[in-house]
Amino acid sequence: MIRLPSTHAAITAPLVVSSAAFPGVPIGRSLLDGRPFHLSPVLTDMAVLPSTNSLALGGLGSGKSTTDKTWIRREVLEIGHQAVIVDNFGEDQSSGEWAPVTRSLGGRVIQAGSFTLNPCSELFSPEVREQLVRSLILAVDPDALTTHSTHALQHALTHPKATSLNGVVDALVQPEDGRWPAATLADWGVNAAIALSRYTEGSLQGLFDGQDASLPETDLPVLSFDFSRMDRNSPAIPSLMAAVSCWVEHVWLPQSTAAHRHLVLEEAWQILLSPATAELIQRLMKNSRRAALSIKALMHTLSDLGTDRAQDLARLCEIVHVGRLGPEEAAKVGALLGLPAWAIDRIPSLGPGEAVWKVGPDYVDIVKTVITEEEARLTDTSSRRRKAQQAMTADLDVVEQLASQVHDEDQDDVEPDDILEHCPDVLEPVTPGEAREAEDWDWEMPPNVIDTRHQDALQAAREGRCSEAADLAALGERQDIAAHGINSDQAVSWLVTRARVAELCGNLDQATQLRATVVRMGKDVDRADWLEQTKTPPTGPQWHRGPDPAVPETPAGHIEPVKKQHRTWPYIAALAALAIGIAGVYQKADDDEREQKAAAYKGRSGASLTIDGVEADVVARWSRDRDRVILELRASFEPNSKFLRIDASGKSAQSVRENGWYPKAPEISVPVEDYLADVTVRVAIGGKSWKPNVRVHSKTIRLSPTGVAYDAQTGEKLPSDV
Numbered sequence: 001m002i003r004l005p006s007t008h009a010a011i012t013a014p015l016v017v018s019s020a021a022f023p024g025v026p027i028g029r030s031l032l033d034g035r036p037f038h039l040s041p042v043l044t045d046m047a048v049l050p051s052t053n054s055l056a057l058g059g060l061g062s063g064k065s066t067t068d069k070t071w072i073r074r075e076v077l078e079i080g081h082q083a084v085i086v087d088n089f090g091e092d093q094s095s096g097e098w099a100p101v102t103r104s105l106g107g108r109v110i111q112a113g114s115f116t117l118n119p120c121s122e123l124f125s126p127e128v129r130e131q132l133v134r135s136l137i138l139a140v141d142p143d144a145l146t147t148h149s150t151h152a153l154q155h156a157l158t159h160p161k162a163t164s165l166n167g168v169v170d171a172l173v174q175p176e177d178g179r180w181p182a183a184t185l186a187d188w189g190v191n192a193a194i195a196l197s198r199y200t201e202g203s204l205q206g207l208f209d210g211q212d213a214s215l216p217e218t219d220l221p222v223l224s225f226d227f228s229r230m231d232r233n234s235p236a237i238p239s240l241m242a243a244v245s246c247w248v249e250h251v252w253l254p255q256s257t258a259a260h261r262h263l264v265l266e267e268a269w270q271i272l273l274s275p276a277t278a279e280l281i282q283r284l285m286k287n288s289r290r291a292a293l294s295i296k297a298l299m300h301t302l303s304d305l306g307t308d309r310a311q312d313l314a315r316l317c318e319i320v321h322v323g324r325l326g327p328e329e330a331a332k333v334g335a336l337l338g339l340p341a342w343a344i345d346r347i348p349s350l351g352p353g354e355a356v357w358k359v360g361p362d363y364v365d366i367v368k369t370v371i372t373e374e375e376a377r378l379t380d381t382s383s384r385r386r387k388a389q390q391a392m393t394a395d396l397d398v399v400e401q402l403a404s405q406v407h408d409e410d411q412d413d414v415e416p417d418d419i420l421e422h423c424p425d426v427l428e429p430v431t432p433g434e435a436r437e438a439e440d441w442d443w444e445m446p447p448n449v450i451d452t453r454h455q456d457a458l459q460a461a462r463e464g465r466c467s468e469a470a471d472l473a474a475l476g477e478r479q480d481i482a483a484h485g486i487n488s489d490q491a492v493s494w495l496v497t498r499a500r501v502a503e504l505c506g507n508l509d510q511a512t513q514l515r516a517t518v519v520r521m522g523k524d525v526d527r528a529d530w531l532e533q534t535k536t537p538p539t540g541p542q543w544h545r546g547p548d549p550a551v552p553e554t555p556a557g558h559i560e561p562v563k564k565q566h567r568t569w570p571y572i573a574a575l576a577a578l579a580i581g582i583a584g585v586y587q588k589a590d591d592d593e594r595e596q597k598a599a600a601y602k603g604r605s606g607a608s609l610t611i612d613g614v615e616a617d618v619v620a621r622w623s624r625d626r627d628r629v630i631l632e633l634r635a636s637f638e639p640n641s642k643f644l645r646i647d648a649s650g651k652s653a654q655s656v657r658e659n660g661w662y663p664k665a666p667e668i669s670v671p672v673e674d675y676l677a678d679v680t681v682r683v684a685i686g687g688k689s690w691k692p693n694v695r696v697h698s699k700t701i702r703l704s705p706t707g708v709a710y711d712a713q714t715g716e717k718l719p720s721d722v
Helices: 006-012 064-079 097-105 124-141 147-157 165-173 182-188 190-200 236-255 268-272 275-286 307-315 327-337 340-350 373-378 381-406 418-421 453-462 468-486 489-502 508-520 570-601
Strands: 026-030 037-038 053-059 084-087 108-111 222-226 261-265 293-298 319-322 356-359 363-369 603-612 615-622 628-636 643-648 650-655 665-673 679-686 695-704 709-711
Touching: 053 064, 053 418, 064 084, 064 097, 064 261, 064 293, 064 363, 064 373, 084 236, 097 108, 097 222, 097 373, 124 147, 124 165, 124 236, 124 615, 147 165, 147 182, 147 650, 165 190, 182 190, 222 268, 268 293, 275 293, 307 603, 319 327, 327 340, 340 356, 340 363, 340 665, 453 468, 453 489, 468 489, 489 508, 603 679, 603 695, 615 679, 615 695, 628 643, 628 679, 643 665, 650 665
Parallel strands: 053 293, 053 319, 084 222, 084 261, 108 222, 261 293
Antiparallel strands: 026 037, 026 363, 319 356, 356 363, 603 615, 615 628, 628 665, 643 650, 643 679, 679 695, 695 709
C-alpha cells in the first residue's frame, strides 16, 4: 500500500480531492494515500454526482467484474437495494458468472431458453405491447418496419387473435378490413410477419411464442437473466434484451418497492451493438434519476462500440472505473473520459482489482478493491485455470518423488532400464528446471517455454468469444513486439494467429489482409505460423532458447583439479524417459485420431442452414485424388432467396436473383494439403428483405471429410445432408 502526505498526493494527482469522501458501502482503499474508499451513488449529493450510472472497463483478469459483483452485493445487503443482472458470460456451460452471487442473496437465475415470455400479455399495456413487438422485429430485421408495415402491425395488434405472437403473425398475414382493404394491409405487413415468424417457427422458436407465459417476480433482491449458454452472434440476445428492457421499464420499476434499483449489463457491448436495444438502454439511462435506477455497464473497452455510441455512453455515466488496458487503448479511454496524464500512464500497469476511478467531474483516484474470503469465493471466475495449475503442480511432485527414489538407491548399480521402471504414466508436460535446484545441474536450464497464448486466442474464437479472442491476440502481439521487435518471428506468428481468429469469426477480408502483410514482410506464411511450427521439432537455432553455455578455454599448463561430480545422470535420464513417454502418448493420440478420421472418410460433407428466412445447404466434395475440395451453396427453389455468396481460402463466388430466376448455386474449388483436415467456409444469404449494398446475414461453417459439419463460431454440430 502506498501512503503519501496530502500535499504530496495533490502534486502527484492534481485532480484528486484529498478531503473528498463519498457516503455508502465500502469498496476498497486508495493507493495514493491509503484512505478507505466508499461509494453509493444514490446517497451522494446531486450537486456532486448528477447521474448514478456507472461504466466499468478493463482487460481480461483486471477485476472489473469482481469489483461490481462485490459492490452490488454490499448495496443489496447493507442498504436494501434491488438488482437485475443481464449475464452474458460464464466460466463453464452450466451458468453465468453472476449465478453464485445471485443465489447467495436469495435471488433467482433465469436461464435463457428455459422460460417463455409472451410480449402480447395483458400484463403489458397496449403501448408496451406494441413497443416490445416492434423491438423483436428490429432485432432480427432492422429494415422490416417501414411506415406501411408499422401501420399494418398496429392494425394487427388490435385483432382479437393478437393475444400471442402466433396470433399477431396470423393477423398480419390474414388481416381484416380496416381503414384500408385487407389485401393492402396484408401486402404492407408481409415483412413484419416474416420477421416475427423467426420467433414462432424459426431458430428463435420457444422464447416469445407462449400463450399463457407469466412474467418474472418483481420483489426479489436480485434477478439474473442468464444468456451465457446462447450463441453470442445470435439475434436472440438483442431480442431477449429488448424484452428484458421493456419488463424493467414498465413492470419491474413501477412494482418494485426498493428505495433504489440497479440494472447490470455484463459484456454490455453485445447489447449496445444492436440499434434497437441500444436505444432502449440509452432511454433508461436518461430517465434513470426519475426512475430511481442506476445502470452499470461492464465491457472490455469502448472501442467495441464504435466512436459515436461509445461517447454517448460515456457522457451518460458520471462514474467510471478503468482497470488494466493496453497503452493505446488507455490513451483513447483517458482522452474520452478526460482523465489526467498521470492516471492514463498508470492504467497499463494496474494489477488485478486495481482501477482508476473517476467520480463526477473532478474526483480521480486509484482504488484497490478489498474483498472478504466469502466474496472471493462467490466472485471467483478462475477455478478452471487454477485446476490446470494444480494438475501441473501434482505432476511436478511426481517427478520430485521419482528423482528422490533414484537418488536414494545405489547409484553404481542403477541401469537406464531400471529407471524406466520407476516412471509413472504422466500425461502432462513438466518443466525440468523446477524439478531440481539449479546447483544440481552443470548449467542453468532455459526458462519454461510452454506458450499457450496462441491456443487460448484461437479457442476463444472457436467458442464465439470473438472480442475476447481479438483482445488476447492483440495483447500477445504487443508483448512479443516489445520483447523481440516488430519484425521478429514471434511478432509474425501473432499476425498469422490474428488472421485465424478473423477467419473463425467470419471476417475473411481482415484475414486476407493480415496474411498479405506477412507476405509483404518477406515471411513465409506457413513457416511463420507458430502453431504449425510446434508440430515439427526445430532443427536449427530456436528463438525461445538462449545460446549454449560457452566452454571456457583452459590456460596452457593449467591442470584442472579433480572435482567431485554430482550424480545427475539418473535424474536427467528419468526426466528424459518421462519426456519420451509423454511425446509417445501425444503422438499415439494424434495417430489414433487420424486413423479414426481416415476410417470414417466419406469425401463429402454438408450442412443444412436457415439464414435470413432461407433454407439452404452448403456442400463440400473432395476430389478423387484428394488434393482439392469443391464447395457449393444451394438454395434450390427457395422463393425468398435473392443473394448467395460463399467464401473460403481467399476464394469467393456469388449469385443474385435476376429477372425472376432463382440465384444459381455459387461454387468454388479450393486446394487442400491434408485431405483429412476440416475445411472452413463462410456463407452469406440474402432473403426476401435483402437489397443491394445492404449487409447480408452470414455464418461460418466447418466441414469435415467424415460428413460432419459444425458451426465454426460456437462448435455446435449442424444437421447434415450426408
